[in-house]
Structures are given as C-alpha cells and as structure tokens.
Amino acid sequence: MKHNGHKSQLTIALAGNPNAGKTTLFNSLTGLKQKVANYPGVTVERKQGTWKLESGQANLIDLPGLYSLDATSMDEQIARDVITGEQVGVPKPDAVIAVVDATNLERNLYLVTQIFEFGIPVIVALTMIDAFEKQKHEIDIAKLSALLKVPVVAVNAKTGRGRNELLKQLGDVVGKPQSVPFEMNGNVEDGQNAKIFARYKFISEVVQESVKHNDRKEHRLSEKIDRVLTHKFFGLIILVGVLLLVFQTIFSWASLPMDLLDKGFGAFGDLVRAEMPPGILTDLLVDGIIAGVGGVLVFLPQILLLFLFISILEDTGYLSRAAFLLDKLMSRVGLHGKAFLPLMSSFACAIPGIMATRTIESRRDRFATIMIAPLMSCSARLPVYTLMIAAFFAGRTVFGFLSLGAVLMLAMYSLGIIVAIAVAFVLKRTLLKAPPPPFVMELPPYRLPNVRTVLQNMFTRGWLFVKRAGTVILAISIILWALTYFPRTAVNEQSVPSTATANSEVRSVEAQADAPSPESEQLKHSFAGMLGHAIEPVIRPLGFDWKIGVALIASFAAREVLVSTLSIIYNVGKDQDAQSQSLISAIRDARSEDGTVTWTPLTAVTLMVFFVLAMQCMSTVAVVRRETNSWRWTLFMIGYMTSLAWIASFITFQGGRLLGFA
Amino acid sequence: MLSTPMDSESTTLRDLPVGTSARVTAVNGNSRITRRLMEMGVIPGVSVEVIKTAPFGDPIEIRVRGYSLAMRKNEADSIEVSF
Numbered sequence: 001m002k003h004n005g006h007k008s009q010l011t012i013a014l015a016g017n018p019n020a021g022k023t024t025l026f027n028s029l030t031g032l033k034q035k036v037a038n039y040p041g042v043t044v045e046r047k048q049g050t051w052k053l054e055s056g057q058a059n060l061i062d063l064p065g066l067y068s069l070d071a072t073s074m075d076e077q078i079a080r081d082v083i084t085g086e087q088v089g090v091p092k093p094d095a096v097i098a099v100v101d102a103t104n105l106e107r108n109l110y111l112v113t114q115i116f117e118f119g120i121p122v123i124v125a126l127t128m129i130d131a132f133e134k135q136k137h138e139i140d141i142a143k144l145s146a147l148l149k150v151p152v153v154a155v156n157a158k159t160g161r162g163r164n165e166l167l168k169q170l171g172d173v174v175g176k177p178q179s180v181p182f183e184m185n186g187n188v189e190d191g192q193n194a195k196i197f198a199r200y201k202f203i204s205e206v207v208q209e210s211v212k213h214n215d216r217k218e219h220r221l222s223e224k225i226d227r228v229l230t231h232k233f234f235g236l237i238i239l240v241g242v243l244l245l246v247f248q249t250i251f252s253w254a255s256l257p258m259d260l261l262d263k264g265f266g267a268f269g270d271l272v273r274a275e276m277p278p279g280i281l282t283d284l285l286v287d288g289i290i291a292g293v294g295g296v297l298v299f300l301p302q303i304l305l306l307f308l309f310i311s312i313l314e315d316t317g318y319l320s321r322a323a324f325l326l327d328k329l330m331s332r333v334g335l336h337g338k339a340f341l342p343l344m345s346s347f348a349c350a351i352p353g354i355m356a357t358r359t360i361e362s363r364r365d366r367f368a369t370i371m372i373a374p375l376m377s378c379s380a381r382l383p384v385y386t387l388m389i390a391a392f393f394a395g396r397t398v399f400g401f402l403s404l405g406a407v408l409m410l411a412m413y414s415l416g417i418i419v420a421i422a423v424a425f426v427l428k429r430t431l432l433k434a435p436p437p438p439f440v441m442e443l444p445p446y447r448l449p450n451v452r453t454v455l456q457n458m459f460t461r462g463w464l465f466v467k468r469a470g471t472v473i474l475a476i477s478i479i480l481w482a483l484t485y486f487p488r489t490a491v492n493e494q495s496v497p498s499t500a501t502a503n504s505e506v507r508s509v510e511a512q513a514d515a516p517s518p519e520s521e522q523l524k525h526s527f528a529g530m531l532g533h534a535i536e537p538v539i540r541p542l543g544f545d546w547k548i549g550v551a552l553i554a555s556f557a558a559r560e561v562l563v564s565t566l567s568i569i570y571n572v573g574k575d576q577d578a579q580s581q582s583l584i585s586a587i588r589d590a591r592s593e594d595g596t597v598t599w600t601p602l603t604a605v606t607l608m609v610f611f612v613l614a615m616q617c618m619s620t621v622a623v624v625r626r627e628t629n630s631w632r633w634t635l636f637m638i639g640y641m642t643s644l645a646w647i648a649s650f651i652t653f654q655g656g657r658l659l660g661f662a
Numbered sequence: 663m664l665s666t667p668m669d670s671e672s673t674t675l676r677d678l679p680v681g682t683s684a685r686v687t688a689v690n691g692n693s694r695i696t697r698r699l700m701e702m703g704v705i706p707g708v709s710v711e712v713i714k715t716a717p718f719g720d721p722i723e724i725r726v727r728g729y730s731l732a733m734r735k736n737e738a739d740s741i742e743v744s745f
Contacts, residue, residue, distance in 0.1 A: 068701040072694055106727040107703045193689075196700045200708075213728075222730075223713070232717045324732050328718040331734075438695045439721055440702065440737060443730040 010058040010174065011091045012051070013082055015115060016099030017108050018065030019317070019444040021127035021157065024453045025099055026062040028157040034062075036460050045358065046090075054167060061090065067107070069114045073361055083118050094174050095121045097166070102132035102139065102154075103445065105211060106203050112148070113199040116180045121173035124152040125166065131447075136214040144210040149181040158450070222445040226321065235325050242318070243344055246309045257301035265294030280485075288481030293474050297466065299349055299619070302379075304462045306345055306352040311457045313341075315449035319359075320441055327439055333421050334428030336360050337439065339369040343420075346376035347413075351623050355461065358627075364432040367628060368424050371637050374620055375420040377413045377612060380559040384611050385409055387563055388604040391584045408608070416612050419644065480557050483528040489521055520569060528553060542610070542646070543603045543653040545592055556616045602661045606653040614645035675710065675724065675738035683711040684743035691740045703727040704741060 016022040026034070030049030037046050047062040063082060064075040078087065085092025096115055100108040115122055124145075132139065145152040151169040155162030182202040229235055269286040276282040313319045319341065327337030338360050346353035350373045357373070360366040377385075389405040396404040428434075523529050532550035539549050547569045555562040563583070570586035590598040615621070615638045625634045678684055686708050689696050703726055704710065711725040721734045 067698075070697075070701070072697070104727075104729045107729060110701060110703065193700060193705075197705055200703060200705055226714075226723075230714065230716065230723070232715070236717055320732070324716050324721060324723065327734070328716060328720045438698045438737065439732070439734045440695065440698050441732045442702075443723060443732055445730075 009056065010053070010095070010170075011061065011093045012058050012170070013061045013063055013093040013096045014099060015063045015079065015083075015096055015111065016065065017067055017101065017104070017111060017442075019442065020065070020099045020101040020104070020108055022065060022099040023062065023457075024157040024450050025097075025125060025127065025155060026060065027453055027456050028160070029163070030060055032456075034460070036464060053170075058170075059091070061093065066111060068111060074363065075361065083115070083120060093120060095123060095170060097123050097125050099125050099127055101128050102126050103128045103135070105207050106200070109148075109203045109206070110199055113180075113182075113202065116150075116178055119178050121176055121178050122150045123166065123169050123173060124148065124150055125162065126152055126154045127157070129154045129161075130156060131445075138212040138214075140210045144206065147181070147206045147210060149179060158452075222317075225446055226443075229318070230321050230324060235321075239322055239325055242313075242322075246313075249305070249309075254301040254305050258298050261294070261298045261300070265290055265298070269294070283485060284478070284481065287485075288478050289474065291477070291481075293477060299351065300462060300466065302349055303352045304458055306348065306356075307458045307461045308454065310341065310345075310356055311454040312449045314359075315447065315454060317444040317446045320443050323441065324443065331439075333424050335369060335424055336362065336365040337441075339365065342369055342373055343376055346373040346378060349378050349380070350374045350376065350617070350620050352461075354620070354623050354627055355464075362434065364428075364434040367633060368427050368432045370624060370627060371427060371633070371640075372420040372424050374615055374617070374637070374641065375416045375423070375613065377416045378559075378617075380617065381412075381611050383560045383563050384555075385412060385608055387566075387583070387587075388608050391587050391599070392601040392604045408605070412608055412612050415609065415648075419613060419648075423640070423644075477557070480528075480554065483531070484523060484526045484554070486527055487525065489525045523550060523565075523569060538646075541654065542649040543600075543606050545598055547590075547598070548607070552610075555611075556614075557618050559611060559616050562611075602653060602656040605656070606649045609652045610645045610649040612645075613641055613648055615641040672742055672744040675712070675741040675743055676722075676735045678710075678712045678743060680712050680714055683709060684745050685709050686741055687744050688742040689740060690742065693740075695737050696740050699733070699737065699741065702731060704731070710741075710743065 014022055014026055026047070026049065029051045034047060034049030045064065049060050049062070051058045051060040061082060063079045066076055066079055069076055069080055069083075081087035082090050083093060083096065096118075098112045098115055100112060112122065112124060126139075126141070141152050141154060151173065153162045153165045153169060155166065182198070229238060231238075269290045272290065273282060273286050276285070310319075313322075319338075322340065323337035325337075326340045330337050330339055339357070341359075342353040342356040344353075345356055353373045353376070354370050357366045357369045360369060385408070389408055393404045393408060398404050398407050528550055529546075531553050532546040535549045535553070536544075536546040539545075539552065544552065548566075550569060551562050551565040554565040566587065567583050570583065570590060587599050592598050621634060621638065624637060625631065628634060672687055673684075675684075675686075686704060686706050688706055689700055689704060708726060713723040713725055713730065715722045716732075719735070721732045722738055723730055723732045724738075725731075
C-alpha cells in the first residue's frame with residue numbers, strides 16, 4: 001500500500017458471472033460489514049461492504065452478476081457506470097477483482113476481456129478450484145496469468161485460501177494502467193459481432209494453452225441428477241412436491257415464532273398500559289404503535305424462512321431447473337419462468353414474494369409479476385374466509401361429502417389465480433408490452449449451498465424488511481389509530497379507566513351486550529366511523545352497510561384487522577378471533593336501524609370475493625413502492641385491484657340477488 | 663415455420679435431435695437474443711450438443727463450452743448448425 005499514502009480509502013469493484021462464487025467471496029471478505037440498498041432511481045441492487053486490508057480499509061462494491069458489460073439491461077448499464085466512475089455516489093474503482101469460475105472458464109473469461117477495455121487494474125480471482133481439481137483437470141495458473149497479463153489468484157472463500165495473495169496483488173496493481181492483452185481485429189463483414197468473435201478467439205487460445213481438460217466427464221453427476229429432476233414427466237411432479245414441502249415447512253416452522261411474537265407484542269402492550277397513566281399517549285403507544293408495528297413484525301419468521309429456502313434452492317442450482325420446467329406454462333400468459341417462485345410464495349405472504357421478483361431481469365416482466373402477486377390469496381385472508389364460512393356455511397356439504405366451506409375456500413383461491421392470469425395477460429399486451437425477453441438461461445452445475453452465504457442473505461433481507469416496511473407502517477398505523485380515536489366521544493371520556501384494561505374487561509363487556517360498549521360508541525363517532533358512513537352509498541350496492549364499511553376501511557391496513565374491527569363494532573370485546581362463537585352469533589344477529597338483517601350468506605360470499613381481489617395491506621404497498629421505485633405503479637396496483645374487487649363484488653351480490661340467493 | 667429437411671447438410675439448433683452434437687455455422691438475426699447467445703459463447707465454430715427438452719417440448723437444454731444452457735425453441739431457431 002505504499003502508493004496510497006494520501007488516499008483515504010480504496011474502492012474496489014467485484015465483477016463476475018452469476019453463479020461464479022462472487023457473492024460468497026464478497027461475504028467472506030466483508031463479513032457482516034455490508035449494506036444493501038438501491039442505486040438511485042432504479043431497482044438495481046447496490047451492495048457495498050468494508051474489506052479490512054493490512055493497513056486501512058477498502059470499500060468493496062459487489063456488482064450485479066453479469067454475463068457481459070455491453071449495456072442492454074439496467075444491470076449492465078449500472079455496472080458500466082460504476083466501473084467508469086460515472087455512477088452517482090460511487091467513487092471510481094481503483095481496481096476490479098474479476099471472479100472467474102474455473103469449471104466454466106471460457107464463458108467467464110468473456111466478461112474479463114471486456115473489463116480490460118476500461119483501463120482499470122484487474123485481478124482475476126479463480127473460484128471453484130476444488131471442484132475443478134476434483135474432476136482431475138489441470139490448470140497452469142502462472143501461464144494463464146502470463147497470457148492474460150493480469151495476476152490470477154486461486155481463492156476458496158470457505159478455507160480462506162488466496163486471501164493474502166489477493167491483498168498482495170492488490171498492492172501491486174493499484175495505480176498501474178491496465179492493457180488489453182490481445183488484438184481486437186476481426187473480419188469487416190462480421191460488423192458489430194467482430195468484437196465478440198475476437199474475444200472468444202483469444203479466450204479459446206488462452207484456455208487451450210493453460211488448461212488440460214480431463215475427457216469431459218465433469219458434468220456427469222449434474223446430468224444424472226437432472227435426468228430425474230427435469231424429467232419430462234416426473235420433473236413437474238417433483239417440483240410440485242418440493243414446493244409443497246417448502247411451504248408446508250415455512251407454515252409449520254413459522255407459526256410458533258409468529259404466535260410467540262404476537263403474544264409477545266400483546267403482552268408488551270399490556271405491560272405498557274399497566275405501567276403508564278391512562279391517556280392519549282398510552283393509547284397511542286399501545287393501540288397505535290405497538291399494535292401497528294407489532295402486527296407487521298409478526299411476519300418476520302415467515303420472511304426469514306422463505307428467504308432461507310429461496311437461498312438454498314438458488315445456491316444448489318435447483319431454481320433454474322424449476323424455471324426451465326415451467327417456462328412454457330408461464331410464457332403462455334406472458335410471464336417469465338422465474339416468476340413462479342414469487343407467485344407461489346405470495347400464497348403465504350405477498351411481501352417476500354414481491355421481494356423475490358428481483359431474480360427476474362426484465363423490468364416489465366418483473367413489474368407484471370409484482371402487479372399480480374397480491375392476487376394470490378395470502379395467509380392474512382384466511383381469518384376472513386374462516387369467519388365468513390363459520391358464520392354461514394358451517395356443517396353443510398356439497399355432493400354429500402365435500403364440505404361446503406372447503407369448496408368455497410378453493411373457489412376463492414381459484415378466483416385469485418384466474419384473475420391474476422387474466423390481468424397478466426392484459427398487462428403484457430398493453431401497459432407492459434415488450435418483446436419477450438430472452439429466456440436464454442444457464443443451468444449451473446448442482447452444488448451444495450454455502451451456509452454462510454445463505455444465512456447472510458436471509459438476515460440481510462429480513463433486516464431490510466423490518467427497516468423499510470416498518471417505517472412506513474409505523475406512520476400509517478399512527479394515522480389509522482388516530483382515525484378511530486378522534487374525535488373523542490363524551491361517553492368514552494368518562495369510561496376511560498375501564499377501557500384501560502380492555503382485555504380483562506371482556507367478560508363484563510359481554511355481559512352488557514345490549515348496551516353499546518364505550519368502544520363501539522367511540523368507533524361510531526370517530527373519523528373512521530364518519531368515513532364508514534361516507535362510503536356507505538358506494539358499498540350499498542355490494543350489500544354492505546356503514547358498519548361493514550368501517551371494518552373495510554380499517555382492513556385496508558391489514559386484512560386480519562377485519563375480524564377485530566367487526567368485534568369492536570358488534571360489541572364483542574377486543575380479543576375475539578375468527579372462531580369465537582360470540583362474534584359469529586353477533587354477525588348473524590346484526591340488524592340495521594330499520595330492523596333488516598345485515599348479513600346473509602350472500603353478503604358473506606360477497607365479502608370474501610372483495611377480499612380476494614382488493615389491495616388491503618399497507619405493508620405490501622410499502623414493499624411494492626420500494627421494489628418498483630414508483631408511486632405511479634403502486635397507486636395503479638391499488639386502483640386496479642380495488643376497482644376489480646368492487647366490480648366483482650357487485651356482480652356477486654346483485655347477480656346472487658337476481659338468482660334468488662339473497 | 664418450415665423446418666430444414668434433415669437430409670441437407672445444415673439445419674438449425676431447433677431441429678437438432680436430442681443427444682446429437684453439431685458445430686455452429688452461423689447465428690442469424692440482430693436481436694437482443696442473438697447478441698445474448700453470442701456473448702454466452704454460441705458463435706460460429708463452437709461445438710454444441712442437445713441434452714434434452716422440457717415438458718411440453720420447450721425450452722431445450724444444450725451443452726456448450728463446457729456448461730449447460732437453456733433456451734426456447736424459437737431462440738434456437740436462429741442458430742445454424744452442421745455436422
């Protein structure tokens with residue numbers, strides 16, 4: 001580092017093909033000292049970390065995995081800009097470490113030959129050396145280095161091999177200009193492609209002279225595995241099995257921590273309420289902040305687990321096989337094969353699903369997938385479906401053996417899927433119309449997942465979720481809380497002491513079931529209640545009254561909130577859940593001011609249809625805004641979904657009435 | 663799209679039967695797709711082998727420069743090969 005006496009910090013860029021071990025190297029060099037964000041104005045991920053050098057530190061930038069730098073996609077454009085120093089906010093790199101997969105030399109070297117043209121010092125980090133050597137190939141690293149005219153260091157992120165060598169070479173090359181080690185001349189008739197041919201010609205010669213391949217047996221194992229996993233028939237069945245297993249595991253492993261978190265936040269809220277004097281601040285803290293933010297953080301176990309499995313599937317190489325198997329089906333609808341995992345995940349929760357769309361390279365395909373992801377009925381809709389079915393369809397069967405409830409559930413899920421397919425179809429032909437992007441995709445050899453990379457990925461994503469969705473949710477929770485809290489009614493002000501311990505008061509509230517509870521009165525006269533009355537004309541044609549309107553408004557924050565809001569409206573006491581008898585009877589018995597029955601089975605079905613299609617989740621809105629980097633698209637999604645929800649509910653309710661189901 | 667009869671010397675990658683190898687003679691077209699294919703190493707002179715097709719017949723998997731590459735049949739159509 002003798003050259004850098006005055007320099008505050010070195011900037012080094014890490015470039016390489018996807019699946020070449022770049023991220024693993026990045027993780028091992030930076031440890032936990034990394035941060036992930038977006039480049040300004042685009043959705044390309046920006047990953048930077050601190051690499052501790054012998055003296056001082058270096059700013060290490062992990063560029064997106066690329067096959068080429070000839071800017072056609074956003075990823076490639078950003079990478080070019082970073083290397084040339086034109087990317088806002090990123091200093092021009094002092095050197096580039098080009099990660100090259102030894103088992104895939106020729107194609108990996110292509111990117112390296114492009115990087116030479118930028119004139120920045122390059123060091124080649126050769127990865128997968130152990131796999132390479134296991135297949136009995138031989139490589140003369142010194143020769144390779146001489147031919148490429150750059151230092152070549154064999155690295156193994158797991159064992160730490162090569163790290164010191166990298167440091168040493170770094171010290172040697174920084175400050176010296178990089179030359180292009182071959183002639184770029186080609187046939188005139190090849191035109192633009194001349195460069196590509198010239199590069200590969202050079203590469204073939206280099207590999208020929210420095211590598212001795214052992215009679216090509218190397219891909220046998222992966223090929224054998226693929227004979228089963230991508231089998232024409234069994235491949236799809238196995239895929240379905242793997243997906244079911246993943247979701248079942250996420251569901252069962254996540255439910256305990258989620259329950260604990262839920263109870264934990266509830267207990268925390270009770271504690272705060274008990275320790276603090278009754279009043280606005282306490283109510284804000286407990287019912288607004290803790291309830292609102294806690295409600296979102298409850299999803300964390302699910303998100304962590306989903307990303308754990310995505311990382312494992314991706315690291316092993318299975319995800320690309322899945323995209324391979326499903327591409328035909330998905331492209332019929334205009335979606336990319338890689339869209340299947342985000343969409344499948346959205347059945348648990350759209351948030352990690354939408355975050356998972358990052359693997360889709362084409363912006364339009366990615367947006368199309370994001371726009372329809374929330375139509376996959378997520379787990380938050382379950383309490384709503386369960387409540388409606390329990391109240392009006394319990395115990396009834398279809399064809400004598402299928403429970404009507406199960407049939408309805410299946411119908412709701414199917415409705416979501418069918419509408420999603422239709423919307424994708426329309427979007428890809430209109431707003432998001434684009435020539436089908438290349439499917440051309442590498443099927444990397446199967447590898448054991450790297451534990452460190454997988455865990456690191458999981459925690460990074462989890463933390464991002466907590467930070468981003470959390471800040472927006474915090475803001476909106478406070479607003480929603482304020483809407484139900486203000487203006488204060490006189491009745492409520494007097495009985496504030498009794499509502500201060502709401503949970504223990506449930507029994508006595510139930511005992512006075514006839515008299516409107518202080519909470520119910522408060523709700524009626526609050527801004528939220530006023531809004532409920534205000535939207536009543538709009539929801540009347542759907543068979544909903546203002547009370548249901550209040551619950552609908554509240555549930556735009558989070559779908560499950562419908563259940564708790566209905567409990568409050570019908571005086572049932574705050575900690576009811578979807579199965580509790582008193583809420584169910586309250587719904588059945590609910591009457592409007594003129595005595596007519598509020599809820600019929602048709603109303604219940606209409607409400608379910610509404611919930612299938614409407615955009616009712618602030619956390620999702622926050623994540624969509626972040627992932628698309630566009631308010632326009634976020635608002636468009638809210639708009640089209642809610643309109644569809646209204647229209648479908650209208651058709652359901654009015655159509656049902658015409659058919660005599662009311 | 664008419665497929666090239668098998669008895670002539672050259673054909674496209676699309677029509678190459680599973681399990682056969684051939685040498686690329688030309689990569690036609692000027693689209694993003696052809697550029698992508700070439701950058702990934704599918705250029706005149708290189709040897710390719712068709713490994714399998716997905717369920718429903720599309721996409722296909724080939725072996726080139728020592729690695730596995732998948733592409734749709736209509737993308738494979740732009741690659742001329744001969745034995």
